[in-house]
Each structure stands twice: as C-alpha cells, then as structure tokens.
Amino acid sequence: MPKNLVIVESPAKAKTIERFLGKDFQVESSFGHIADLPSKELGVDVDNNFQPKYIVDKEKKALVTKLKGLAKKAEMIWLASDEDREGEAISWHLAEELGLEKSKTRRIVFNSITKSAIQRAIENPREINYNLVNAQQARRVLDRLVGYQLSPVLWKKIKPGLSAGRVQSVAVRLIVEREREIDAFNPEASFRIKAEFKTENRKVFEAKISKAFSSKADAESFLKNNIGADFSVAKLDKKPAKKSPAAPFTTSTLQQEASRKLYFSVGRTMQVAQRLYEAGLITYMRTDSVNLSKEALNAAKDAIVDNFGEKYSTVRNYTGKSKGAQEAHEAIRPTDMKLQSPSLERDQQKLYELIWKRTLASQMSDAQLERTNVRIKASTHKDEFTANGEVIKFDGFLKVYLESTDEEDATEEQEGMLPAMVVGEKLINKYITATERFTRPPYRYTEASLVKKLEELGIGRPSTYAPTISTILNRGYVEKGTIEGVERQYKQLILEGGQVSEKGLTEIIGSDKGKMVPTDIGMIVNDFLVSHFTNILDYNFTAKVEEDFDEIAAGEEDWQKVMQSFYKDFHPTVLDVEENADRASGERVLGTDPKTGRQVAARLGRFGPMVQIGTVEEEEKPLFASLLPEQSITTITFEEAMELFQLPRKLGVYEGEEVEASVGRFGPYVRFGKKFISLDKGESAFDVDMDRAIELIIAKQKADAPIAHYEDKEVTKGVGRFGPFIKWNSLFINVNKKYDFDNLTKEDIVELIEAKKQKEIEKLIQEWPEEGIRIEKARWGRHNIIKGKIKVELSKDIDATKISLEEASALIEKKSPKKKKTKAKAKK
Template sequence: MKLVIVESPTKAKTIERYLGKDYKVLASFGHVRDLAMSGYNDLGVDIDNDFTPKYEIVPKSERVIKQLSAKAKDAEEVLLATDPDREGEAISWHLAELLDLDIDDTKRLEFHEITKKAILEAIENPRTIDMNLVHSQEARRITDRIIGFKLSALVQKKLNARSAGRVQSVALKLIVDREREIESFQKEVSYKIEAVFKIGKKEYTSILVNEKGKEVEFENKEEAMKVLSILSNQMKVLSCDAEEKQNYSLYPLTTSSLQQEAFSHYKYRASKTMKIAQSLYEGVDLDSGRVGLITYMRTDSIRLSPKFIYAAKEYIKDTYGEEYVGYAKTQKENDNVQDAHEAIRPTDVNITPSSIKDKISKDEYNLYKLIWIRAVVSIMTAEKYSLKTIIFDNKGYTFKATGKSSIFEGYKKLYKELSNSKYEDIEDLEVNSIIPVKENKLKEEETKPPYRYSEASLIKKMEEEGIGRPSTYASTIDSLHKSLYIKEENKYLKPTDIALLVNDRLQDYFKDFINVKYTAKMEKELDHIADGSLNKLVYLHHTYDDFKEPFESATIIMPKQAVMLDETCPECGGQLRVSRSKFGEFISCSNYPTCSFKKAKEDELTGKEKECPICHEGKLVVRKGKYSNFLGCNRYPKCTYMEPLKKHFFKKKK
C-alpha cells in the first residue's frame, strides 16, 4: 500500500476515490508544526544564531502525527500531496521531517485541480520537495513572528491595543489614510448645462461641450446662468455620426478578483468566499461521485491551460456558434505573480452551473457560476456596438448627445447572466434639421469624498500595491476585525478609535518600515527566495536590521496612551476614555481603579448595524430570554449565535 498525505479530509476523500485500493489517502489537518511559543524570548527564533527556528508540533496535530507515522512505517511508499504553493510546500517539508522521510527522495505530488486525470498525471510525474519554496515560507513565517510578536507586545503595553504586524499594520494604514481623506474632504460645486429634447415619444439629454468635445464645467453659477439665458428653445443638427466600437471580454478570475466579484455580486466577505472556494476545489458530491469543481483558488495568474482553452472553445462553438469563439487572454505584466498557477477556472467546462444547481448549496452555486462564466467569457469574442454622436448648435453654443446600440453581443451573450447592462440609442437625425428643445437646464454637481474601503476594494488595493499574497488577503482582514481595529458600516470598513491611535503611534516610530513601499519590497524579496535568486539569511538579516533600531527606540520613548474623549465622568469628574475588552470597545473613567464607571459605546447598546460574527449574513438584535435580554442573530434558527447585552457597562443607580 502507498500512503498519500494531503491537508484536509475532504480533499483526501476526493483523491482516494481516484486512486483505488493500492493507495491510502490521509489528511494532516493543515499545518502540523509551527514556531514554538517558548524559548528565545518566546519568539521561537534564535535571532543571534542566524535566525535558527525552534519548531514544535501544533498541539492539535500530535495525535494525527502519531497516526501518520504508524501508517508511514507500514507503507510501501509515502507521497506528499499538499497544496501547490509556499504554505503547502512547507507542510510537506514538516511532514517529511516528522515522519523521518528522506527529503531528497520523498515524492512530492503537484496538481492544481482535483480531478482523476490531474491526480494520475501527478502520480506519474512526481518531483521532490522544493527547498527554495520552503525557505521562502520559513523566511516569511520568521519575519512575521519577530515583527508581529514584538510590535504586538509594544502596542499592548503602551496603548492597550491587541496586535500589530508586518502586513496587518500596513493594511490598517490604508484604511486610516482613507478615513483621514474623507474627514479632510472639502466639497466643490460645479455647474453644467443640459438641453433636453424629444424625438417622437422619447426624451434625450444633450450637454454643453467645448471645441474639443469635453463637457463644460462652470465654477461660477452666475456665469452658467448667463449662458443659460442666451439659449433658445431649438437646436440645429450639425452632425450625426456613428462609429463601430469593441468591448473586449474580461479576464478569468484570480484570488483577488474572485473576492472582489463575490462582494460585488453577493456581498460575500473575503473569508466566506475563500471557504466556499475551498469546498469547490476539494470536491462536492454529484451523481457521478465526488468531484473537484474548480482549480486551486489561491493564485494571481490569469493563465488558462491549453486543454481548458480547447474544451471551452468547443463548448462556445457548440452552444453559441463559431462567431463567438475568441482567444484566451495573455498574462499581464505583474512582478508579484507567483509560480506556474492557472487562473481559477472550472475543472470541466461541460459541468455548467445550471446542471448542478440542485446538487450544491446556494453559496456554492453562486460562486461556481461566477467562476465558470468568467473563465468561459474570457475566451469569447468582443462585443461590437455602435456609438452614435450628434452635435447641435444653439445660439453659437455646442451641445452633444450620444447613444449606443448593439451590433454583435460577443461575450455578453453569456456574461449578461451576471450583469445585464442595456444601451440607449438615438434615432438618426438629418444634418441642418431643427430640433425643438423641451428644456434648457442647469445641473449642479458636487464632488464627493472617496468611499471607505470595502473588504473587496481593500484587497484590490493591497494587490495593486504588492502587499500580501493571495493566501493572506482574507486572513489579514480577519486579523483587523479580531483586533477590533475596524468595524463595518453598510459593508464598508471604518477604523475604530483605538485603530487611529495605534496607526498614528506606529507611524511616529516605524514610518520607514510600516509602509506600502517597504512591505511590497519584502514580498518581492520573498519571491526571490522562492526562485532561488536570494538567500534566506540575507533577507532576514537586512529586514531585522531595518526593524531593530526603531523598535528599540519606541520601546523606550513611546508613552503609554489611551483614546481620550471630550467628556467628563458623571461619577468623579475625571476624563472619559475608550477602553477595550474581549467583547469590544467601551467607555470608562481614566481614574480607574479609583473610579470604576463604565458605559457602552453608543453603537454597542443594541447591536445596531453589528454583523453576526458567525454567519456574517445576519444582524444582531435584542431578544428576550427567560431571565434577561440578550443579543442574537436575526437569522435564528438558521444561526444560533448569541451574546450578552452590555449591561455590565452601566453603573447601577443607588
């Protein structure tokens, strides 16, 4: 018997079905070993001895390792089939070490989809463990441990905050910077002039433009009104031209764009999207048995395999016609793209979303439909449309009206199932004809502040700036939630008071280290370790040298500080401050423990606008219990989450 080890039992169950009785597939249940929580100042890393790591078995994995070790001793051969990325490579290496396998000879299976063909091809073409990938993961883990532990201890001691980290604190800076942009925003008012005209029963709008065809914006209302007063109630057609345009199809999905699109279409949080994608990748039960429906979901590539492109073209031709068959997109220039991964795509284009709608959950269906459509439309032809432009004259002032009409649907033949935008055309008008104007009017426009980040737009920004990797986007945002640094308002991320304080103090002492540019540089260096062009120790020494001096300075100089409010304590007259507990932020007296006054922050009183932390779909509402009221999810009984009301925040009346 040959033993195959993967991370999850779901993945094991799917793969074992393909391999037959000569193979046993078991799961490690994720990472089996990590840096120790003791030794070397509780870092688990000997900084003074070339950053030598001290590893220990993760407590939950001790029983699993004993079972795997026993099975490995009896096995004819052990094959490691963890995920095809840095983390997966590290898990394989740790397993090899713990099971006393020969690192140089142990077979490592690499596949990017869990299908019978892909698994058998991996069995036929094994490789050995890639130590460059292992070193890259180890360098990342050591860096995150040193920086994360030291910074977290600093903000806990000085600011009574929860945590800080290499990527987390830069993501927080993006959120805080955006909040400050919004706070400092000064609106500007401008005016445009529109002429509304009618053709038949339909109304259209034209707009005043300059000689270059650009819309005229007036900063001064009086100036705009002066022009408006000159205009007559009719316009002369100067030209009516139509131009054929093309709208090219979209790229297939990456981890980042999947999370963005899932939020846009379904309002899924990043962590929820990845959880659903994981189940689609590892396998779901269909009539034909257990099937992996999508390729590996942690990727920043838009590449598609030749065999999928061929199959998709055949599907498009058979379903829509030869004229809808296009060309696959080529990879964009992106220094951050890792490995030889494909985009996220269906493993079999002929398994259409509609064919399995009743066999998978609604969330799985939604995400699979999104992935399937984006992969297929990326190989379809462009949409062709006519852009009609009509130019009018009114008392020497030029107005422009535009309309669109579809010539050939192209990829939108399929994509309209996700997003169906309709065009409005304008009838052809004869040159020199006179068109009556129903109304000349002034249109006032105000500039708007930038939007707060949603999880999706934050991930997009992180990807653009080279911060983090596909495997870390969701977990970074989860860390910010758990540290009580962000709260959601209508699905947008607002920094909390403690987040503003933590960000400002970190920028006071670590502005050259905790910033977008430096963090992106670190990510590139980790990629260079992965491809063998940079030594792990060179990276670790340089990074720690950059961190050590500002950290030592902050440890001595940074004052202890709390978020203070412009309110006085009703009990003793002291100044109120924002404090933190495991339940969230609350308001307390700065004279504690002499004065123990506490009260809830206004947004904590009823749970208003507070998302359920378990299902992420419901809102917390006040419910009546047998003995007292409590907060519970409004999706009950589907979700049974509950927590106590913050009654303990209030001082009892005497």
C-alpha cells in the same frame, strides 16, 4: 495493507482523491500543518541565524503517531499537499516529523483534483522544492518577528491585548488614511446642465453641456440665454468600437467580483472556493496567474462553439502582471467546461457559475459596437449640447458575462441608444435643467476595493488577503459601517415654456453601510506605529518584502540573509520605542467643565473610548463616562461629552428594584436590580423612559422564565452563538431544526434532556461527586480531568480508568491558578 500512502492536507481533499485511486492507495489527511512555531513564545532563535523552533501541537501528536505507523508499512509515500509555498512547507514538515526516507518519498502537485490531473502528477513526481519552503519560512519568521516584538510595545504604550502585523497594520493604515481624506474633504457645488430634445420624427433623447457652472447665477443666466432659441444637429459622428472580455479569475479578481456580484465577503468567497476545489470542480483557488492550459483552452472553445457557434469563439492567452508571486500555473477555472450548473448548495452553485461564465467569456469574441456622438447648437449662444449613444452590433462575450466595477470607478452614466438624426435637422427642446451637484469625497474601502488596492501596491499575496481582513475586523481596528447616510438638500433650476423656475430636492449621502471604517483604537494604534515604525508601515517597504520572498522562491536570494538585513534595524528601533516613547491614548482636549473648571478630554481607556473630567495629576479623582457606540474620540463634541456624564439616568422603581439607564462596553442598557437588559438598535439611554424600561424588563422576565420542569429542576430556553438551546441542571442542550423551538412540547424537552444525559454518561469515565472531580472523554482519543472551570488534559500514556482520586487531585492542584501575593508580601 495498501502499498502506497498519499498524504494531503484536508479530509475533503482526501475523500475526493480516494475516488480516483485504486485499492493500492490509502489517502490520509494531515489536517493542515502538523508542525508550526509555538503559540506562546517567539519560537525563532535570532542569535542562531533565525532558526525556527517548530513543534508538533499536542492535538496533532496522535495524528503524527498514526501517520508514522502507516508510513513505515507503506512502500511509497506520496506527499500531495497544495502546490503553493504553504503546501510545500506542509510536505516538508511531514517529511521531517515522520522521518520519511528520501528513497521512498515522492512529492506530487496538481492544480485540480481530477482523475487525469492526479494520474499525471503520479507519473511526474518530484522532490520537495526547498526554495519554496524557504520562501514560506521567510514569511512566517518575518511576520512572527514583527508581531511578537511590536505587540508587546502596543500593550505597554497603549492597551493590553493589542496586536500588530506586517500586512494587517498596513491594511489598517490604508483605511485610516482614507477616513482622514474623507474627514478633510470640503464638497464644492456646481450646476450641471441637461436638456431633453425631440427629433422631427418625435423621438426623445437627452443631451448635456460638458462644462459645469460654478454658481447659481451663472447657471440661471445660461438657462435664460436659451429662451426662444432654435436648436439643430451641428455634427454627427458614428464610429465602430469594440469591448474585450476580462481575463479569467485570479484569487484577487475572484474575491472582488464575488463581492460586487454575489455580495460575498472575502473570507466567505475563499471558504466556498476551497470546497469547490476539494470537490474537484475548480482548479486551485490561490493563484496570481491568468493563464489557461491548452486543455482548458480547447475545452472552452468546444463549449462556446457548441452553445453559441463558431463566430463567438476567439482563443486568447492572457499575461499576468505579477512576477512569480504564486506558484500555481493556471487561473481559477472549472475543471470541466461542459458542467455549467452542477447540483450544489446555494453559495457553491453561485460561485461556480460565476467562475464558469468568466472563464467562458475570456475565450469569446469581442463585442462589436457602434458609438454615436451628436453635437447640438443653439441660435442664441455658442455652447453646444452633446449626446452619446452606443449600439451593440454583435454581442460576443457579452452574451455570457460583463465584469462589474467598483463604485468609485462607475461615475459615467450608462450610454443608451440614440434616435436616427441627420446634420442640420431641427430639434424641439422640451426643457433644460441646471442641477446643483457636489464634488464627492473618496469612497471608503469595501473588502473588494481594499483587496484591489493591496494588490495594486504589491502588498500581500492571494493567500493573505482573507486572513488579513478577518484579523483587522476581529481585532476591532476596523468595523463594517452601519450608517445608511444623511439627507442633503440641493437646488434645481428648470427652463420650460419660456420660464425659469426653481425647486428644492434632497439626496442621501455619506452611506458607510458595509464599508471598512476605522475605530478609535484602530486610529490610535495606526498613528503610534506610523510615528515610531515608519519603515514597517511604509507601503514600498511592505511591497519590497514580497519581492524578496519571490526571489527566495526562485532560488535567487538567501532567506536568512533577508531576515538579518531586516532585523538589524528593526530590533534596535523596538528597544528604543519601548524605552523612550510616550504612552498613546489618542487624547483630545475638548474644553473645561464650567462647574469645576477641570479639563474635559476624550481618550482611549482600559475598557474602550471614553471622556474624562480632570486629570490623574490632580488631587481629586477624574470622572469617566464611556462613549456611545456611534461616537468617536476624533469627532465627539464638548456638548456631547458633557451629556454623557448625566448617565446613569434613574428612571424609577419597579417591583421594589431600582431601574436606571446607562451605557456600558456593549452599548446602552437598562439595569433592573442585578439584571442588565440591552436596548434595541437605535434606542438611546438618554431617551428611554420608564414605560419602555418596564416593557423590556417584562420581556426579559418572560424569556428567562422556565418553560417546564423536569426531575424537579427548571428548564429554560434561549438563543446563543451556536443557535437555540434549552438549559437544565446546568447543562446547555442545543435544539436542532428537527424541533419547533418556539413550540417545544413536553415530549420534545424530555427527549432532548435524556439524549444529552446519555451523551454525558458515555463521555464520563469516572467521577468523585463529593470532590466535584470527574474524568471525561475528549477529542483525539484523549481524556480530561475537570473540576469547576479547571480542565487538565491527560497524556496518552495515562489510563484514565485507573487514575486515583489522589492523582487526579494533584493534577488539578498543579493546574489551579496561584493566588497573587499582596504588595506587602511581595516587598517583604
């Protein structure tokens, strides 16, 4: 039995660490937190100084038992979870739940999984840092108080199933406010002047007038002033300049740059970075620090000198902006700078190379530039044309890497090289254009620019950005836009050959593809929270809370006092809003139905956004129609709303069944008898005809038709959320890449079914077919009793092979949903 037990939080991390430690060490994983607040209750005793109620999840009990046994036999236990607050809390829970003796327990931290880092950590153990634990508890408890007390208010006042959160709700607010800025924006047109000139050496370049002309008449007048003009170089300035590299990656800048350069979502970036870290290839990926260790600085310098030469090396120390926000001591960097392109799967390879280049570039010399500014005068007016050029004299860090920018920052045109010129030199003008341009509304947030904004406001921390974005998308408060943009016409005036002409041009504007767009429910929830919980949704308050957490982590503040200060105002507000606030539906009155004279309004209903004719106060019941996927409560017109009441459209009869087109919760569809067939993207329930409906019906019938029979039962196939499958005898059987799914042979089908049957046999412990009850193996060495859709997990102390039918039936009966009493019985 090994003398030392090392506990980490992930199996992949355990596997990597095992390579570096000898036979005296056994490495086990806790699979994250082994204890947490309960999922179905508040789990915080607000009357007892906000004491959290931590429980071990039933799925973790077998693991805790195993770790307890190993800990008792070991001479020393090393708690080696991550070095941030979350990792500290994991170690603390392990110490508490396993009952570890202080004398034989050591806490070790490292920001990279390398042999030297692990050995250094073991040589320098410490105790659990309770300041960090308390900071994590403070965040967990505060977020639980906000989520568990605000969410029920939303269920009561808006719609069941909604949720609120301290950071997620502020993120939604940012997106909603940006959307309203865009809606309220009125573009203003102006004309921009650009000219093409040729030098005496016949070199061509472009120049422009710095001011814009507010009207077509002014722009045309300016062009006419240039007819017959002589042009010459009035002034020529050349100045040296330099460009410096960006700092090494923090979590936030990695998420932003991976989005811009690799088109990774924030969640995808963090998943890939986690795998790189656990494989020992990069340092810890949740950090606010831009600092590099002395070891890393030396390794980067050696790599630069070896690859590019001494003149490309400049050792740099960077200073971060945040005050102790995250306890990792280094920026994200490769653990081995000599390893430029390790053999990895595609995503890991791309992200690793991005990190390697950024780290290397951060320690390279400035790029040396020469910037040229040319002013060109005309003989017929006083306005001067200007041209700017840039020449790279020494590439420096640009040899390796250049940081990208968000699209809202990238407004200036890229400067290029200018031909050689001298003051007084005559220039030949080929043409001058005056192009109509419009002011642009603010850009919608991308995942990367939202992270950037949250960081600028001091909201959230590296570990929170990815889950925050996932939450607001999964909750349906925000969605990724799909609109490519719309066409807009603009004018261009051209002076060429002494004549001014005009032509019409078009451009695509308003694309929201991949951008963060608030949904109707997102806007309604946001408006309700902002209206009633101003403090919680306030940007400064949310940032101040993060500062409080930092002070707790530094031992400068008591976490329970911070909770008390927050709760004394928060809880009474919740009670007041729950009791007195009006329901919110985002209702927008659109007009009056000309046939009935009843009110027409758009609002949020039980199944989503809808339009309604009439009100609940009227004797006659209201009429309802769901909005189309591309429609919104805030923008739908009266005419569009009335058109929705034409649905469902009866298209005809096919094979004796009625066919109609309509719109439901999942978009437009064709109904054929009892079958519902979704229309393809871009198709409308208003436009689909009978021929198209029959085409969809036949395709559906073909897809649902059996592809074979086995043991006198049909075999069908389809594609689900877990990929392609075949269905036989109520069994869903996944078809992996070993098989050609489009051309499955009879042998393939038999092989797949028999393999599945064997798995089911191996899983089955005992069954009573006449009662429809069976006992099967489950995860973590557990067993389940199953009857129809009811599943009961047996506790570990029950022998699943010896349980009787009566005992199994009793457990099923206990779990069965009780029938609701009728109103009459309830009153009685």
